Amino acid sequence: MTDLDRRRFLLGAAAAGASALGAACGWDGGRALRPRLMAWSGVNDWVSARLFSSSRLAREYPLARRTADAAFPAYYVSDAVPVLRDPAAWRLQVGGLVRKPVALAIDQLIAMPRLSYTVKHHCVEGWTAIATWAGVPFRALAERVEPLPSARYVMFRSFDSGYSNGWDVASAMHPQTILAYAYNDRPLMPDHGAPLRLYSPTKLGYKNTKYLLAVEFTDTKPGGYWEDQGYPWFGGL
């Protein structure tokens, strides 16, 4: 190995490294890799489902720790806040693979068992916020409609431009999964998903469907608005 060889070798190695880096800058993986990465996300979902405990509760916080209303971001995918034209006519349709499908008005939901907690909200973007939510435990709803044993998933549909989320039954049956109609001791506001939204402190924010219209038990894995675009399906914390 002469000095010249060595110099050429080092320069070559440096150039190769620099060009590899340059090629990767700001890259999203390209058309070939993106679907593979999304497929791998299924592996992480599988691991997440195994890490998920159906009895471990998310920590609750004192009321004093609540995030100011104005600081708690609210979002929807429609161009404007989705609002019902006739709120009195709204019913939550609960059906699919169940023995007793029902359509429930908000008063009927409020009359059902109630769960309230002050918990931390984790957004996939990385921010957190603390708020109090109150609503019907999903379990209570399931007991009422009696899902068939074949129902392994639940699809939540909304009137926010087709926004929806698919959940596994184990996550939906977690004791802290609720259909919330109150936020910080007040009726749910339109920008937080009025009149009813799904909520769980064990899921990332985007899994918690706002502006609920229907709950459908199913035996095939349902997608979801963000999930279909590449966000993790399980989204569990």
Next chain:
Amino acid sequence: MEDERKLPENAGPAAGDGPSSAAGTPPSGATEGAAPAPEAAGPEGGAPGPAAQPPDEATAAAPAPGLERGAPGPATTAGPVAEPAAGVVAEPVAPAEPPVPEARPFVRRHHWIVRLTHWVNTVVLLGMMASGLQIYNAYERFGIRGTRLPVPNPFDMHPVPHWARLGGWLAGGLNWHFFLMWPLVLNGLLYLGYLLFTGEWRPLLFRTRDVGPAVEMQKYYLHLRREHPPQGKHNALQKGAYTFIVLLGILSVVTGLSLWKPVQLWWLTALFGGYELARYWHFVAVWLFVAFIVVHVVLVFTVDPASLRAMITGWYRGRFPSHD
């Protein structure tokens, strides 16, 4: 502990032992003739090419170095079975520094597992940092909404430049991050497992007794001391760096887990001071990695370029040939 003790003998009197210096010559002559051999043997790693093997074995027979190798715990030195002879070659050839002899023999420096994990880590860690910055970009500050963590962050409210991100958008960054975390962890475990299994952690782990030598080494770099302090495979500052970087890797993985599952692994998240602080430590780790990489690469090219070839082919011929 063995390493240091034999260092002085190693550094000083190499010329004194007749047999070893005699043994030092044949391999250099041999390697001179078989110059391309190491490269050829490189990829196979564990099984060096036939051309490279004979000189090693010839030196292994030399009596003087045998003593040194034998003295420290035999189990550990016998550990790296793949390269038993190579270490022996090094010692007789660690003479006084300045007059660089033209014909230095190649010595086996890095096992193929070390080289593989090093380069896998290079690619995967860069990908983890770039996809992590893509994720940071979605919310470029720390603290629960409406509050700020009282921590320094020069990147507060600063979007990460496009060139430093991987994934294109948040979901893309997440998917890269949550894919690359698997090879990152498995690769790290392979490396640490190798070190533990072979005892190769010994010349790498910084311990309290390395503090003095580290100060001496720093003095040398600051020109407060003229001669390079005696060292084994790595000097004390290197030990510090390589120990630190492993701890930093562990911190990154563990804070990452605490961010991925802050409810299921709530105790881990609590250990780091809660979700927001865990996210901060995870982010700080990136800049410590960047700082390490800059220093690491600059030192490779300015102080010991031969170490780059050693990390690729496994064979080293440069300023610090001793092998412990």
